[in-house]
Amino acid sequence: MTSPWIASLLAIFVWWFSTGAILLAVRRADRSGKHLQTVITALPLLVFGGWAVWMSLADTSVIGIYLGFLGALAIWGWIELAFLAGVVTGPMRDVCPPGLQGKDRFFRAFGTVAYHELLLTVGLLALVTFSGGSPNQMGMAAYLVLFLARILAKLNLFYGVPRINTEFVPARLAHLKSYFHRGPVTYAFPIAITILTALLVVCAERLWTASSDTTVMGYALLTALAALALLEHWLMVVPLPDAKLWRWMLPDTDPAPNTTLPNED
Template sequence: MLDYGLPVLFVLFAWWFLTGAVLYIIGLPRTTVRWSMAGASIVALGALATLWQTAGDTSPAAAYTAFMAALLVWGWHEMSFLTGVVTGPRTTEAPRRARGRAGLWPAIETLLYHEVAILLTGVVLFAMLWGSANEVGLWTFVILWVMRISAKLNVYLGVPNLTEEFLPAHLTYLKTYFCRRGMNLLFPVSVTLSTIATFLLIGEAGTSAGAFDKTAFTFLATLMALALIEHWFLVVPLPSAALWSWGLWSREDEAVGEMTASPVLARASVPVQPDPPQPVSATLF
Protein backbone atom coordinates (compact mmCIF):
# COMPACT_ATOMS: atom_id res chain seq x y z
CA MET A 1 0.00 0.00 0.00
CA LEU A 2 2.91 2.35 0.65
CA ASP A 3 3.83 2.10 -3.04
CA TYR A 4 0.58 3.92 -3.78
CA GLY A 5 -0.25 5.74 -0.56
CA LEU A 6 2.95 7.76 -0.27
CA PRO A 7 2.82 9.13 -3.86
CA VAL A 8 -0.85 10.08 -3.39
CA LEU A 9 -0.06 11.93 -0.17
CA PHE A 10 2.92 13.60 -1.81
CA VAL A 11 0.80 14.92 -4.68
CA LEU A 12 -1.90 16.15 -2.30
CA PHE A 13 0.67 17.93 -0.15
CA ALA A 14 2.43 19.50 -3.14
CA TRP A 15 -0.93 20.66 -4.54
CA TRP A 16 -1.92 22.17 -1.18
CA PHE A 17 1.44 23.70 -0.29
CA LEU A 18 2.32 25.20 -3.67
CA THR A 19 -1.15 26.71 -3.98
CA GLY A 20 -0.81 28.34 -0.58
CA ALA A 21 2.71 29.52 -1.34
CA VAL A 22 1.62 31.22 -4.56
CA LEU A 23 -1.38 32.71 -2.75
CA TYR A 24 1.01 34.24 -0.27
CA ILE A 25 3.42 35.56 -2.91
CA ILE A 26 0.67 37.02 -5.10
CA GLY A 27 -0.76 38.79 -2.07
CA LEU A 28 2.45 40.69 -1.41
CA PRO A 29 2.70 44.38 -2.46
CA ARG A 30 3.21 45.05 -6.17
CA THR A 31 6.66 46.41 -5.43
CA THR A 32 7.81 42.85 -4.71
CA VAL A 33 6.82 41.45 -8.12
CA ARG A 34 10.27 41.78 -9.69
CA TRP A 35 11.91 40.02 -6.76
CA SER A 36 9.25 37.31 -6.66
CA MET A 37 9.64 36.62 -10.37
CA ALA A 38 13.43 36.69 -10.14
CA GLY A 39 13.31 34.07 -7.41
CA ALA A 40 10.73 32.01 -9.29
CA SER A 41 12.87 32.15 -12.44
CA ILE A 42 15.92 30.83 -10.60
CA VAL A 43 13.82 28.01 -9.15
CA ALA A 44 12.34 27.18 -12.57
CA LEU A 45 15.76 27.05 -14.23
CA GLY A 46 16.98 24.78 -11.46
CA ALA A 47 13.92 22.59 -11.97
CA LEU A 48 14.63 22.31 -15.71
CA ALA A 49 18.21 21.30 -14.94
CA THR A 50 16.91 18.72 -12.48
CA LEU A 51 14.59 17.25 -15.10
CA TRP A 52 17.53 16.90 -17.46
CA GLN A 53 19.66 15.23 -14.80
CA THR A 54 16.97 12.72 -13.80
CA ALA A 55 15.93 11.81 -17.36
CA GLY A 56 17.82 8.53 -17.23
CA ASP A 57 17.08 7.64 -13.61
CA THR A 58 14.31 5.12 -12.95
CA SER A 59 14.47 5.01 -9.17
CA PRO A 60 11.35 5.96 -7.19
CA ALA A 61 13.28 8.93 -5.79
CA ALA A 62 13.84 10.20 -9.34
CA ALA A 63 10.09 9.98 -10.00
CA TYR A 64 9.43 12.16 -6.94
CA THR A 65 12.13 14.61 -8.01
CA ALA A 66 10.92 14.88 -11.61
CA PHE A 67 7.31 15.34 -10.56
CA MET A 68 8.18 18.15 -8.17
CA ALA A 69 10.46 19.79 -10.71
CA ALA A 70 7.67 19.85 -13.30
CA LEU A 71 5.32 21.47 -10.77
CA LEU A 72 7.90 24.18 -10.12
CA VAL A 73 8.29 24.86 -13.84
CA TRP A 74 4.52 25.09 -14.18
CA GLY A 75 4.36 27.35 -11.14
CA TRP A 76 6.62 29.85 -12.89
CA HIS A 77 4.10 30.18 -15.72
CA GLU A 78 1.19 30.66 -13.33
CA MET A 79 3.09 33.26 -11.32
CA SER A 80 4.20 35.14 -14.42
CA PHE A 81 0.59 35.34 -15.56
CA LEU A 82 -0.98 36.26 -12.22
CA THR A 83 1.59 38.97 -11.60
CA GLY A 84 0.89 40.40 -15.06
CA VAL A 85 4.46 39.87 -16.25
CA VAL A 86 3.50 37.49 -19.08
CA THR A 87 -0.11 37.82 -20.25
CA GLY A 88 -1.02 38.94 -23.78
CA PRO A 89 -1.19 41.93 -26.15
CA ARG A 90 -4.75 42.80 -25.07
CA THR A 91 -5.08 44.19 -21.56
CA THR A 92 -8.50 45.80 -21.90
CA GLU A 93 -12.09 44.70 -21.48
CA ALA A 94 -13.85 42.61 -24.10
CA PRO A 95 -15.35 44.48 -27.07
CA ARG A 96 -19.00 45.11 -26.26
CA ARG A 97 -20.33 43.51 -29.44
CA ALA A 98 -17.91 40.61 -29.55
CA ARG A 99 -19.85 37.43 -28.93
CA GLY A 100 -19.45 33.78 -29.89
CA ARG A 101 -16.68 33.14 -32.39
CA ALA A 102 -16.18 36.87 -32.88
CA GLY A 103 -15.20 37.20 -29.24
CA LEU A 104 -12.81 34.25 -29.20
CA TRP A 105 -9.79 36.00 -30.71
CA PRO A 106 -9.92 38.99 -28.33
CA ALA A 107 -10.10 36.49 -25.47
CA ILE A 108 -7.09 34.60 -26.84
CA GLU A 109 -5.18 37.87 -27.11
CA THR A 110 -5.45 38.37 -23.35
CA LEU A 111 -3.52 35.11 -22.80
CA LEU A 112 -1.44 34.86 -25.95
CA TYR A 113 2.05 35.49 -24.58
CA HIS A 114 1.30 33.26 -21.59
CA GLU A 115 0.17 30.39 -23.79
CA VAL A 116 3.10 30.79 -26.19
CA ALA A 117 5.50 30.67 -23.23
CA ILE A 118 3.88 27.43 -22.05
CA LEU A 119 4.07 26.02 -25.58
CA LEU A 120 7.78 26.82 -25.85
CA THR A 121 8.42 25.23 -22.47
CA GLY A 122 6.52 22.16 -23.60
CA VAL A 123 8.70 21.95 -26.71
CA VAL A 124 11.82 22.15 -24.55
CA LEU A 125 10.53 19.41 -22.25
CA PHE A 126 9.65 17.15 -25.18
CA ALA A 127 13.13 17.68 -26.63
CA MET A 128 14.71 16.90 -23.26
CA LEU A 129 12.59 14.02 -22.05
CA TRP A 130 10.74 12.33 -24.92
CA GLY A 131 11.93 8.73 -25.14
CA SER A 132 13.95 8.96 -21.93
CA ALA A 133 13.65 6.44 -19.12
CA ASN A 134 12.04 9.00 -16.82
CA GLU A 135 9.22 10.94 -18.50
CA VAL A 136 7.37 11.79 -15.29
CA GLY A 137 8.14 15.49 -15.55
CA LEU A 138 7.05 15.66 -19.18
CA TRP A 139 3.65 14.06 -18.62
CA THR A 140 3.08 16.01 -15.42
CA PHE A 141 3.50 19.21 -17.42
CA VAL A 142 1.26 17.92 -20.22
CA ILE A 143 -1.57 17.06 -17.81
CA LEU A 144 -1.39 20.50 -16.21
CA TRP A 145 -1.32 22.16 -19.62
CA VAL A 146 -4.20 20.25 -21.20
CA MET A 147 -6.44 20.47 -18.16
CA ARG A 148 -5.76 24.19 -17.71
CA ILE A 149 -6.72 24.84 -21.34
CA SER A 150 -9.89 22.83 -20.80
CA ALA A 151 -10.76 24.85 -17.69
CA LYS A 152 -10.15 28.15 -19.50
CA LEU A 153 -12.36 27.15 -22.42
CA ASN A 154 -15.15 26.09 -20.07
CA VAL A 155 -14.98 29.40 -18.22
CA TYR A 156 -15.12 31.24 -21.54
CA LEU A 157 -18.07 29.21 -22.83
CA GLY A 158 -19.97 29.51 -19.58
CA VAL A 159 -20.21 27.73 -16.22
CA PRO A 160 -22.13 28.54 -13.02
CA ASN A 161 -19.06 29.14 -10.86
CA LEU A 162 -16.72 31.58 -12.57
CA THR A 163 -13.21 32.21 -11.29
CA GLU A 164 -13.55 36.00 -11.51
CA GLU A 165 -13.26 36.48 -7.75
CA PHE A 166 -9.78 34.97 -7.82
CA LEU A 167 -8.30 37.50 -10.23
CA PRO A 168 -5.82 40.07 -8.89
CA ALA A 169 -6.86 43.69 -9.34
CA HIS A 170 -4.65 44.30 -12.38
CA LEU A 171 -6.34 41.43 -14.24
CA THR A 172 -9.96 42.34 -13.54
CA TYR A 173 -10.50 43.15 -17.23
CA LEU A 174 -10.49 39.39 -17.82
CA LYS A 175 -13.89 39.17 -16.11
CA THR A 176 -15.52 40.63 -19.20
CA TYR A 177 -14.44 37.58 -21.21
CA PHE A 178 -16.21 35.15 -18.87
CA CYS A 179 -19.74 33.88 -19.24
CA ARG A 180 -21.99 32.65 -16.45
CA ARG A 181 -24.46 29.98 -17.51
CA GLY A 182 -25.76 26.68 -16.25
CA MET A 183 -23.78 24.50 -18.65
CA ASN A 184 -21.92 24.47 -21.94
CA LEU A 185 -21.52 21.63 -24.40
CA LEU A 186 -17.79 21.30 -23.78
CA PHE A 187 -18.05 20.61 -20.04
CA PRO A 188 -19.50 17.07 -20.21
CA VAL A 189 -16.92 16.21 -22.86
CA SER A 190 -14.13 17.56 -20.65
CA VAL A 191 -15.15 15.66 -17.54
CA THR A 192 -15.89 12.46 -19.45
CA LEU A 193 -12.51 12.37 -21.16
CA SER A 194 -10.78 13.39 -17.92
CA THR A 195 -12.53 10.62 -16.01
CA ILE A 196 -11.51 8.06 -18.62
CA ALA A 197 -7.91 9.29 -18.49
CA THR A 198 -7.92 9.12 -14.69
CA PHE A 199 -9.10 5.52 -14.63
CA LEU A 200 -6.65 4.52 -17.36
CA LEU A 201 -3.79 5.96 -15.31
CA ILE A 202 -5.09 4.24 -12.18
CA GLY A 203 -5.15 1.00 -14.13
CA GLU A 204 -1.56 1.49 -15.26
CA ALA A 205 -0.49 2.19 -11.69
CA GLY A 206 -2.27 -0.92 -10.46
CA THR A 207 -0.76 -3.25 -13.04
CA SER A 208 2.79 -1.87 -13.02
CA ALA A 209 5.38 -4.27 -11.66
CA GLY A 210 8.33 -2.00 -10.94
CA ALA A 211 8.50 0.52 -8.09
CA PHE A 212 9.31 3.37 -10.48
CA ASP A 213 6.32 2.72 -12.73
CA LYS A 214 3.98 2.36 -9.76
CA THR A 215 5.16 5.67 -8.36
CA ALA A 216 5.09 7.46 -11.71
CA PHE A 217 1.60 6.38 -12.71
CA THR A 218 0.25 7.03 -9.21
CA PHE A 219 1.57 10.59 -9.45
CA LEU A 220 -0.08 11.12 -12.83
CA ALA A 221 -3.36 9.48 -11.83
CA THR A 222 -3.63 11.57 -8.66
CA LEU A 223 -2.82 14.79 -10.51
CA MET A 224 -5.39 13.95 -13.18
CA ALA A 225 -8.00 13.26 -10.49
CA LEU A 226 -7.30 16.63 -8.85
CA ALA A 227 -7.64 18.39 -12.20
CA LEU A 228 -10.96 16.61 -12.70
CA ILE A 229 -12.13 17.77 -9.27
CA GLU A 230 -11.17 21.34 -10.18
CA HIS A 231 -13.39 21.05 -13.24
CA TRP A 232 -16.29 20.01 -11.04
CA PHE A 233 -15.61 23.09 -8.89
CA LEU A 234 -16.81 25.07 -11.92
CA VAL A 235 -20.33 23.68 -11.58
CA VAL A 236 -20.56 22.43 -7.98
CA PRO A 237 -19.84 25.07 -5.31
CA LEU A 238 -17.43 23.53 -2.82
CA PRO A 239 -15.82 25.74 -0.14
CA SER A 240 -12.05 25.39 -0.18
CA ALA A 241 -10.78 28.65 1.33
CA ALA A 242 -9.98 27.04 4.68
CA LEU A 243 -7.36 24.83 3.04
CA TRP A 244 -5.28 27.85 2.05
CA SER A 245 -6.18 30.42 4.71
CA TRP A 246 -2.50 30.59 5.68
CA GLY A 247 -1.68 31.70 2.16
CA LEU A 248 -3.86 34.79 2.62
CA TRP A 249 -1.88 36.13 5.57
CA SER A 250 0.13 38.38 3.24
CA ARG A 251 -3.09 40.23 2.42
CA GLU A 252 -4.21 41.04 5.95
CA ASP A 253 -2.68 44.52 5.91
CA GLU A 254 -3.22 45.11 2.21
CA ALA A 255 -4.78 48.45 1.30
CA VAL A 256 -8.08 48.52 -0.55
CA GLY A 257 -7.55 48.37 -4.30
CA GLU A 258 -4.23 46.52 -4.23
CA MET A 259 -3.76 43.15 -5.83
CA THR A 260 -5.80 40.24 -4.48
CA ALA A 261 -4.58 36.68 -4.18
CA SER A 262 -5.14 33.90 -6.70
CA PRO A 263 -4.38 30.14 -6.48
CA VAL A 264 -2.47 28.05 -9.07
CA LEU A 265 -3.57 24.42 -8.82
CA ALA A 266 -6.83 25.00 -6.90
CA ARG A 267 -9.30 27.68 -5.85
CA ALA A 268 -9.75 29.66 -2.68
CA SER A 269 -12.52 32.14 -1.93
CA VAL A 270 -11.20 35.70 -1.60
CA PRO A 271 -12.87 39.13 -1.61
CA VAL A 272 -14.08 40.40 -4.97
CA GLN A 273 -13.42 43.88 -6.29
CA PRO A 274 -16.51 46.09 -5.85
CA ASP A 275 -18.75 46.65 -8.85
CA PRO A 276 -16.98 44.35 -11.31
CA PRO A 277 -17.71 44.76 -15.03
CA GLN A 278 -20.47 42.56 -16.35
CA PRO A 279 -19.34 39.39 -18.14
CA VAL A 280 -19.89 39.19 -21.87
CA SER A 281 -21.95 36.23 -23.00
CA ALA A 282 -19.88 34.03 -25.29
CA THR A 283 -20.39 30.71 -26.97
CA LEU A 284 -18.82 28.68 -29.73
CA PHE A 285 -21.91 26.56 -30.31
Protein backbone atom coordinates in the same frame (compact mmCIF):
# COMPACT_ATOMS: atom_id res chain seq x y z
CA MET B 1 8.33 6.73 0.04
CA THR B 2 7.41 3.72 -2.09
CA SER B 3 3.77 3.63 -1.00
CA PRO B 4 1.28 4.84 -3.65
CA TRP B 5 -0.73 6.48 -0.87
CA ILE B 6 2.27 8.54 0.21
CA ALA B 7 2.91 9.50 -3.41
CA SER B 8 -0.73 10.53 -3.89
CA LEU B 9 -0.78 12.56 -0.68
CA LEU B 10 2.48 14.21 -1.70
CA ALA B 11 0.99 15.21 -5.06
CA ILE B 12 -2.07 16.69 -3.35
CA PHE B 13 0.03 18.54 -0.78
CA VAL B 14 2.40 19.98 -3.40
CA TRP B 15 -0.59 21.09 -5.49
CA TRP B 16 -2.24 22.79 -2.50
CA PHE B 17 0.93 24.34 -1.08
CA SER B 18 2.34 25.55 -4.39
CA THR B 19 -0.99 27.12 -5.37
CA GLY B 20 -1.15 28.94 -2.03
CA ALA B 21 2.49 30.05 -2.28
CA ILE B 22 1.93 31.49 -5.77
CA LEU B 23 -1.24 33.29 -4.67
CA LEU B 24 0.61 34.65 -1.63
CA ALA B 25 3.52 35.92 -3.74
CA VAL B 26 1.15 37.58 -6.21
CA ARG B 27 -0.94 39.21 -3.48
CA ARG B 28 2.19 40.64 -1.87
CA ALA B 29 3.32 41.89 -5.28
CA ASP B 30 -0.06 43.58 -5.72
CA ARG B 31 0.44 45.35 -2.39
CA SER B 32 4.04 46.41 -3.07
CA GLY B 33 3.81 46.95 -6.81
CA LYS B 34 6.95 44.81 -7.32
CA HIS B 35 5.52 42.36 -9.82
CA LEU B 36 8.54 42.04 -12.10
CA GLN B 37 10.91 41.80 -9.12
CA THR B 38 8.77 38.99 -7.69
CA VAL B 39 8.99 36.98 -10.90
CA ILE B 40 12.74 37.56 -11.23
CA THR B 41 13.33 36.61 -7.61
CA ALA B 42 11.52 33.33 -8.25
CA LEU B 43 13.78 32.39 -11.19
CA PRO B 44 15.65 29.83 -9.04
CA LEU B 45 12.38 27.87 -9.01
CA LEU B 46 12.52 27.62 -12.81
CA VAL B 47 16.21 26.70 -12.70
CA PHE B 48 15.51 24.00 -10.12
CA GLY B 49 12.68 22.64 -12.26
CA GLY B 50 14.85 22.37 -15.33
CA TRP B 51 17.68 20.78 -13.35
CA ALA B 52 15.37 18.30 -11.62
CA VAL B 53 13.77 17.15 -14.86
CA TRP B 54 17.16 16.87 -16.57
CA MET B 55 18.60 14.82 -13.72
CA SER B 56 15.56 12.55 -13.70
CA LEU B 57 15.67 11.56 -17.37
CA ALA B 58 18.19 8.74 -16.94
CA ASP B 59 17.20 7.87 -13.36
CA THR B 60 14.58 5.14 -13.16
CA SER B 61 14.66 4.92 -9.38
CA VAL B 62 11.90 6.18 -7.10
CA ILE B 63 14.01 9.29 -6.45
CA GLY B 64 14.15 9.89 -10.20
CA ILE B 65 10.37 9.68 -10.43
CA TYR B 66 9.94 12.25 -7.65
CA LEU B 67 12.59 14.51 -9.21
CA GLY B 68 10.82 14.51 -12.56
CA PHE B 69 7.45 15.20 -10.96
CA LEU B 70 8.66 18.03 -8.72
CA GLY B 71 10.73 19.49 -11.56
CA ALA B 72 7.71 19.68 -13.86
CA LEU B 73 5.64 21.35 -11.14
CA ALA B 74 8.43 23.85 -10.45
CA ILE B 75 8.60 24.83 -14.12
CA TRP B 76 4.82 25.07 -14.29
CA GLY B 77 4.67 27.05 -11.05
CA TRP B 78 7.13 29.70 -12.24
CA ILE B 79 5.21 30.19 -15.49
CA GLU B 80 1.96 30.53 -13.54
CA LEU B 81 3.59 33.07 -11.21
CA ALA B 82 4.76 35.09 -14.21
CA PHE B 83 1.21 35.06 -15.56
CA LEU B 84 -0.64 35.86 -12.35
CA ALA B 85 1.81 38.66 -11.58
CA GLY B 86 0.83 40.22 -14.89
CA VAL B 87 4.34 39.96 -16.34
CA VAL B 88 3.67 37.30 -19.01
CA THR B 89 0.06 37.64 -20.18
CA GLY B 90 -0.87 38.85 -23.65
CA PRO B 91 -1.07 41.98 -25.82
CA MET B 92 -4.71 42.63 -24.89
CA ARG B 93 -5.14 44.22 -21.45
CA ASP B 94 -8.56 45.85 -21.77
CA VAL B 95 -11.94 44.61 -20.63
CA CYS B 96 -14.17 42.91 -23.14
CA PRO B 97 -16.43 45.42 -24.95
CA PRO B 98 -20.11 44.93 -24.05
CA GLY B 99 -22.00 42.81 -26.53
CA LEU B 100 -18.96 41.31 -28.22
CA GLN B 101 -19.74 37.75 -29.29
CA GLY B 102 -18.53 34.86 -31.40
CA LYS B 103 -15.08 34.61 -32.87
CA ASP B 104 -14.33 38.28 -32.18
CA ARG B 105 -14.78 37.69 -28.46
CA PHE B 106 -12.77 34.44 -28.65
CA PHE B 107 -9.75 36.00 -30.36
CA ARG B 108 -9.87 39.02 -28.10
CA ALA B 109 -9.97 36.71 -25.08
CA PHE B 110 -7.05 34.73 -26.47
CA GLY B 111 -5.15 37.98 -26.83
CA THR B 112 -5.32 38.46 -23.06
CA VAL B 113 -3.36 35.23 -22.42
CA ALA B 114 -1.48 34.66 -25.70
CA TYR B 115 2.06 35.12 -24.34
CA HIS B 116 1.26 32.88 -21.38
CA GLU B 117 -0.10 30.15 -23.65
CA LEU B 118 2.96 30.45 -25.86
CA LEU B 119 5.30 30.09 -22.88
CA LEU B 120 3.38 27.05 -21.61
CA THR B 121 3.61 25.50 -25.07
CA VAL B 122 7.34 26.23 -25.30
CA GLY B 123 7.77 24.51 -21.93
CA LEU B 124 5.87 21.46 -23.17
CA LEU B 125 7.83 21.29 -26.42
CA ALA B 126 11.12 21.57 -24.51
CA LEU B 127 10.15 18.71 -22.21
CA VAL B 128 8.99 16.56 -25.13
CA THR B 129 12.23 17.25 -27.00
CA PHE B 130 14.59 16.52 -24.12
CA SER B 131 12.55 13.60 -22.77
CA GLY B 132 12.26 11.77 -26.07
CA GLY B 133 13.77 8.29 -25.76
CA SER B 134 14.66 8.77 -22.10
CA PRO B 135 13.87 5.92 -19.69
CA ASN B 136 12.17 8.32 -17.25
CA GLN B 137 9.59 10.65 -18.80
CA MET B 138 7.82 11.55 -15.58
CA GLY B 139 8.47 15.28 -15.93
CA MET B 140 6.96 15.44 -19.39
CA ALA B 141 3.94 13.34 -18.35
CA ALA B 142 3.16 15.49 -15.29
CA TYR B 143 3.51 18.71 -17.28
CA LEU B 144 1.27 17.31 -20.03
CA VAL B 145 -1.51 16.54 -17.53
CA LEU B 146 -1.30 20.10 -16.19
CA PHE B 147 -1.24 21.53 -19.71
CA LEU B 148 -4.30 19.57 -20.84
CA ALA B 149 -6.26 20.45 -17.70
CA ARG B 150 -5.43 24.15 -18.03
CA ILE B 151 -6.55 24.37 -21.66
CA LEU B 152 -9.84 22.64 -20.88
CA ALA B 153 -10.43 24.85 -17.83
CA LYS B 154 -9.85 28.06 -19.78
CA LEU B 155 -12.24 26.96 -22.52
CA ASN B 156 -14.95 26.28 -19.95
CA LEU B 157 -14.43 29.63 -18.24
CA PHE B 158 -14.81 31.28 -21.63
CA TYR B 159 -17.84 29.35 -22.89
CA GLY B 160 -19.66 29.22 -19.57
CA VAL B 161 -19.97 27.40 -16.26
CA PRO B 162 -22.28 28.06 -13.28
CA ARG B 163 -19.54 28.71 -10.72
CA ILE B 164 -16.50 30.93 -11.31
CA ASN B 165 -14.34 31.89 -8.35
CA THR B 166 -12.91 35.35 -9.08
CA GLU B 167 -11.74 35.97 -5.52
CA PHE B 168 -8.09 35.22 -6.32
CA VAL B 169 -7.90 37.03 -9.66
CA PRO B 170 -4.96 39.43 -9.17
CA ALA B 171 -5.35 43.18 -9.56
CA ARG B 172 -3.33 43.32 -12.79
CA LEU B 173 -5.53 40.65 -14.36
CA ALA B 174 -8.90 42.09 -13.32
CA HIS B 175 -9.81 42.58 -17.00
CA LEU B 176 -9.85 38.79 -17.46
CA LYS B 177 -13.09 38.56 -15.48
CA SER B 178 -14.93 40.32 -18.31
CA TYR B 179 -14.10 37.37 -20.57
CA PHE B 180 -15.47 34.76 -18.15
CA HIS B 181 -19.02 33.55 -18.73
CA ARG B 182 -21.10 32.53 -15.73
CA GLY B 183 -24.11 30.54 -16.89
CA PRO B 184 -25.30 27.05 -17.86
CA VAL B 185 -22.67 24.57 -18.96
CA THR B 186 -22.00 24.23 -22.67
CA TYR B 187 -20.70 21.36 -24.78
CA ALA B 188 -17.19 22.27 -23.56
CA PHE B 189 -17.93 20.91 -20.08
CA PRO B 190 -18.94 17.32 -20.92
CA ILE B 191 -16.06 17.15 -23.41
CA ALA B 192 -13.60 18.22 -20.70
CA ILE B 193 -15.10 15.85 -18.11
CA THR B 194 -14.96 12.95 -20.57
CA ILE B 195 -11.33 13.60 -21.48
CA LEU B 196 -10.19 14.03 -17.87
CA THR B 197 -12.19 11.02 -16.66
CA ALA B 198 -10.63 8.88 -19.39
CA LEU B 199 -7.19 10.15 -18.38
CA LEU B 200 -7.89 9.32 -14.73
CA VAL B 201 -9.13 5.82 -15.61
CA VAL B 202 -6.04 5.10 -17.74
CA CYS B 203 -3.66 6.30 -15.01
CA ALA B 204 -5.55 4.36 -12.32
CA GLU B 205 -5.56 1.19 -14.43
CA ARG B 206 -1.81 1.49 -15.04
CA LEU B 207 -1.32 2.04 -11.31
CA TRP B 208 -3.37 -1.05 -10.49
CA THR B 209 -1.37 -3.25 -12.85
CA ALA B 210 2.06 -1.73 -12.10
CA SER B 211 4.69 -4.32 -11.22
CA SER B 212 7.62 -2.21 -9.97
CA ASP B 213 8.06 0.47 -7.31
CA THR B 214 9.02 3.12 -9.83
CA THR B 215 6.00 2.42 -12.04
CA VAL B 216 3.72 2.43 -9.00
CA MET B 217 5.11 5.79 -7.83
CA GLY B 218 4.87 7.33 -11.28
CA TYR B 219 1.27 6.37 -11.90
CA ALA B 220 0.25 7.17 -8.33
CA LEU B 221 1.49 10.73 -8.85
CA LEU B 222 -0.18 11.02 -12.26
CA THR B 223 -3.43 9.51 -10.96
CA ALA B 224 -3.55 12.06 -8.14
CA LEU B 225 -2.81 14.88 -10.59
CA ALA B 226 -5.52 13.71 -13.00
CA ALA B 227 -8.00 13.42 -10.11
CA LEU B 228 -7.22 16.98 -9.01
CA ALA B 229 -7.72 18.22 -12.57
CA LEU B 230 -11.10 16.46 -12.75
CA LEU B 231 -12.08 17.87 -9.35
CA GLU B 232 -11.13 21.36 -10.48
CA HIS B 233 -13.62 21.09 -13.33
CA TRP B 234 -16.44 19.69 -11.19
CA LEU B 235 -15.96 22.63 -8.81
CA MET B 236 -17.08 24.85 -11.68
CA VAL B 237 -20.50 23.22 -11.26
CA VAL B 238 -20.77 21.85 -7.70
CA PRO B 239 -21.28 24.61 -5.07
CA LEU B 240 -18.44 23.88 -2.66
CA PRO B 241 -16.38 26.56 -0.83
CA ASP B 242 -13.05 25.63 -2.43
CA ALA B 243 -11.64 29.14 -1.89
CA LYS B 244 -11.35 28.35 1.82
CA LEU B 245 -8.43 26.05 1.02
CA TRP B 246 -6.19 29.11 0.54
CA ARG B 247 -8.07 32.15 1.87
CA TRP B 248 -6.83 31.65 5.42
CA MET B 249 -3.17 31.81 4.41
CA LEU B 250 -3.40 35.00 2.33
CA PRO B 251 -3.02 38.55 3.69
CA ASP B 252 -5.90 40.97 3.26
CA THR B 253 -5.60 43.38 0.38
CA ASP B 254 -7.73 45.88 -1.48
CA PRO B 255 -10.06 44.04 -3.83
CA ALA B 256 -9.40 44.19 -7.55
CA PRO B 257 -11.71 46.48 -9.53
CA ASN B 258 -15.10 44.84 -9.84
CA THR B 259 -15.98 43.52 -13.26
CA THR B 260 -19.38 41.98 -13.95
CA LEU B 261 -19.25 38.60 -15.59
CA PRO B 262 -21.04 38.39 -18.96
CA ASN B 263 -24.52 36.84 -18.89
CA GLU B 264 -24.34 36.43 -15.14
CA ASP B 265 -27.47 34.79 -13.78
